[in-house]
Amino acid sequence: MDVTDFDDPESADAGPLDLTPRTPRSEQGSKSSKRGAAKAVPIVLGVLVLGAIAAVLVTQLAGAATYFYNVDDAVAQRSEIGDRRVRLQGNVIKGSEIGRTKDSVQGYLIAYNGVSVEVEQSGDVPDLFGPSIPVVIEGRFVGDVFKSDRVLVKHDETYDEANKDRVKEAERDAERNASSTTVPQP
DSSP states (O other): OOOTTTOOTTTTTOOOOOOOOOOHEEEHHHHHHHHHHHHHHHHHHHHHHHHHHHHHHHHHHHHOOEEEEEHHHHHHHHHHHHTOOOEEEEEOTTTTBBBBOOOBOOOEEEEEEEOOOOOOOOSOTTTTTOOOOOEEEEEETTTEEEEEEEEEETTTTHHHHHHHHHHHHHHHHHHHHTTTTOOOOO
């Protein structure tokens, strides 16, 4: 068999040679690049939406993360805390409550490791709130006074679950300092 026979219809010499200039790739690419751009738009929008969601979550979680201090640490770091919202742990000092009603108290002192801070309370206090009870209060310093709008008492199940180690530490401090921390006299 002769391999140089090109008489069949598929052979190279079966038809005329097309010498028509081809369309440049840049013109061909414009159609495909439009299709590529159209495909990229949803991807870019998806990435932007995910980025926005992540930014909102980070911002909200950072705002929700309230720093937790024992009273002695908070007093020592008062200048670093500034007017930032924080939580303080301490024990209510016996005889320090001012303006006590069934559901509220206007002011009191809490102490930890022999250091106390004056608290102005807004809002209700839990039923178990009282002297020598470990509490966590939430608020901010205004001058040397801590203005609190939330109180968690040691025996409150939400406090116990979230702060098991702190409960034990506060109970030990209450036992050690119940009689050694006194109410400052005016």
